[in-house]
Amino acid sequence: MRISIRAESMPASPIRKLVPYAEAAKKKGIKVYHLNIGQPDIPTPEIFFKYVKEKSESVIAYSHSAGTFELRHAFLNYYSSLGIKLDENEVIVTNGGSEAVIFAMASIADPDDEIVVIEPFYANYKGFASLLNIKLVPVRSEVTNGYRLPPKESFEEVITDKTKAILFSNPTNPTGVVLNREEINTLIQLAEEHDLFLISDEVYREFAFDGRASISLLEYYDSDRVIMTDSLSKRYSACGTRIGVLATRNKAVLDASLKFAQARLSPPTIAQLGAVGLLELGKDYTDKVKEKYQYRRDVVYEELSKIPGIVLTKPEGAFYVSVGLPVDDAESFVKWMLTDFNDLGETVMVAPLSGFYATEGSGKKEIRIAYVLEKEKLRRACELIRKGIEQYNNN
Numbered sequence: 001m002r003i004s005i006r007a008e009s010m011p012a013s014p015i016r017k018l019v020p021y022a023e024a025a026k027k028k029g030i031k032v033y034h035l036n037i038g039q040p041d042i043p044t045p046e047i048f049f050k051y052v053k054e055k056s057e058s059v060i061a062y063s064h065s066a067g068t069f070e071l072r073h074a075f076l077n078y079y080s081s082l083g084i085k086l087d088e089n090e091v092i093v094t095n096g097g098s099e100a101v102i103f104a105m106a107s108i109a110d111p112d113d114e115i116v117v118i119e120p121f122y123a124n125y126k127g128f129a130s131l132l133n134i135k136l137v138p139v140r141s142e143v144t145n146g147y148r149l150p151p152k153e154s155f156e157e158v159i160t161d162k163t164k165a166i167l168f169s170n171p172t173n174p175t176g177v178v179l180n181r182e183e184i185n186t187l188i189q190l191a192e193e194h195d196l197f198l199i200s201d202e203v204y205r206e207f208a209f210d211g212r213a214s215i216s217l218l219e220y221y222d223s224d225r226v227i228m229t230d231s232l233s234k235r236y237s238a239c240g241t242r243i244g245v246l247a248t249r250n251k252a253v254l255d256a257s258l259k260f261a262q263a264r265l266s267p268p269t270i271a272q273l274g275a276v277g278l279l280e281l282g283k284d285y286t287d288k289v290k291e292k293y294q295y296r297r298d299v300v301y302e303e304l305s306k307i308p309g310i311v312l313t314k315p316e317g318a319f320y321v322s323v324g325l326p327v328d329d330a331e332s333f334v335k336w337m338l339t340d341f342n343d344l345g346e347t348v349m350v351a352p353l354s355g356f357y358a359t360e361g362s363g364k365k366e367i368r369i370a371y372v373l374e375k376e377k378l379r380r381a382c383e384l385i386r387k388g389i390e391q392y393n394n395n
């Protein structure tokens, strides 16, 4: 007996694969600052727990496969506040933004079809594509150019008659780029000229800094080419609630996604109760959280700028920064920081960026930092990276 080729080719999460080394370091009594994963430290708002307590029923039943009526309406109100008018059949509540991306991909692409992604990209897109036997075709953004959207011609070089969509996150994980109007227009032009869907993953929508607005694609471009995926995980520091959403005006995609949703029965019922509360929090809440991340971004940017030889652009959104490091191999460096380095009993774990690329051998000198800790911890963690690089290069 053997397992499937699909299973064998499923990539391990680049973020989680070094975790055993962090665990070993902790067993030795070393304190590890975790900047490797996008798990915010901000407490989940109290209203989530209040709604769960007050609204739970005696049987935890399945909900409608597209999500409870109350939650879909809470999403509609939230989108309406962003200028996006949707009706209750145009949103499907999913198990996190992850399932929304899976439904979107599954609805529009057959096995061996292609979806274009801008690399580096959110690493789990690879796993989703692998599950569905879809090929991800990368177009490269460059660290030296602040990971801006590559020119239109670079997309045109890779688009074939098997290409079904362009998939991107905005604000972007892992680079912190917030796509500007011109970049969004390029994507729209490509979609129109090559008859493609645009899957716009907007889980970091509220986190755009320095007065920037991140463009929500359905608001900007009201077209049935757009499939927007979204999540409460990051916005409300509620990753474990597993509540996301797929929204589109495309009837065929909605019908298909609903069938996939019916096959997995329902999103988590208890979490949907609390999610209604989260969506009532409004802009005041998300603005405060954004300010906090912006402040942390400033701290990380200031500290990282002190590292000689670093390639760094000030991130504009989300809560990540990707940088080029003056080391021979970022993955060995990240591992070495956990196995061989400590400063006064402390070290740091970050994510090597190679796993965020589809092109073999790319991102070898880059890492991603998630600034999901308080400022003093962030300062110290950046100092550890600086000291670590010095020692690593002297070895």
Ligand SMILES: Cc1ncc(COP(=O)(O)O)c(C=O)c1O
Residues within 6 Å of the ligand: 038, 095, 096, 097, 098, 099, 122, 169, 173, 201, 203, 230, 231, 232, 233, 239, 242, 243, 244
């Ligand atoms: C760009 C992006 N999309 C989707 C997700 C999935 O999030 P969740 O499934 O928790 O909503 C993440 C999580 O890190 C992400 O960074």
